[in-house]
Amino acid sequence: MAPAIAAAGCARDTAPEALSAAASEAQAGIEAYVEALNAMDFDSAGTFYSPSGDFQWIEQGEIRYHSAEESRESLAGLGAMASSATLTLSDLTLTALGPDAAVATCHFVQEVGIEGGAGFAFAGAMTIVLRREGGRWLFVSGHTSSPPAGSDDEATVRPGDRG
Numbered sequence: 001m002a003p004a005i006a007a008a009g010c011a012r013d014t015a016p017e018a019l020s021a022a023a024s025e026a027q028a029g030i031e032a033y034v035e036a037l038n039a040m041d042f043d044s045a046g047t048f049y050s051p052s053g054d055f056q057w058i059e060q061g062e063i064r065y066h067s068a069e070e071s072r073e074s075l076a077g078l079g080a081m082a083s084s085a086t087l088t089l090s091d092l093t094l095t096a097l098g099p100d101a102a103v104a105t106c107h108f109v110q111e112v113g114i115e116g117g118a119g120f121a122f123a124g125a126m127t128i129v130l131r132r133e134g135g136r137w138l139f140v141s142g143h144t145s146s147p148p149a150g151s152d153d154e155a156t157v158r159p160g161d162r163g
Contacts, residue, residue, distance in 0.1 A: 019096040026102035026130045027094045029137030037087045042079040046072035050131060050138040058143040084113035089126070100132040108144070122146050 029048065036045040049055060049068035057065040065071040078085065092106040108126045113119040124146030130137045 014098065018099050022096035022099050022132075023094040023102055025132075026096065026104065026137045027092065029130060030089070030092070030094075030104055030128065033139075034087050034089060037085055040079060040082065040085055042072075042075040046075050048136075048139055050133055050140045052131075052133070052140065054140060056141050057139075058141075060145055078112065081114060082112050083115040084111075084119075086111045102130045102137070104128045104130065 033045055033048040036042075036048070046068070049071045051068050053067075055066075055068045055071075056063050057071055065074065086109075088109045088111075089106045090108075092104060094102055094104045096102045105125070105127050107123070109121065109123040111119065111121040124144055127143045128139055129141040131140045132138075
């Protein structure tokens with residue numbers, strides 16, 4: 001009887017309703033992260049990176065951050081120099097891989113204002129792998145890529161410009 005109960009529990013966890021709920025919860029986590037970044041609450045934004053030993057963030061084909069701590073340090077550096085920061089996501093698609101794992105893909109535009117300076121912006125594609133840890137959806141791995149400079153697909157974005 002116990003194997004039947006265990007099997008029923010596994011089936012329930014992968015039911016379409018459970019997967020849909022997991023995707024919605026993971027999306028809410030991403031939206032809360034973006035909200036924290038745009039409010040320049042970098043301490044809060046940093047809590048969305050998983051402290052697990054398997055965290056990594058890849059940019060332009062190279063592992064940029066090997067740990068959540070490295071990512072949080074980068075956010076702190078951004079906070080020290082930026083007068084404004086705006087992350088805009090579009091075409092966000094969430095797929096639940098199970099009740100506690102999901103993957104998100106989207107396009108992004110990141111704009112950073114610098115007090116007394118021109119600031120900078122970049123855009124591209126992003127993939128985020130999320131895992132439910134301690135009741136929260138956290139980033140376990142991520143990847144961003146932008147078109148090469150000078151390509152026909154290069155996103156020409158300046159702070160304040162949004163299409």
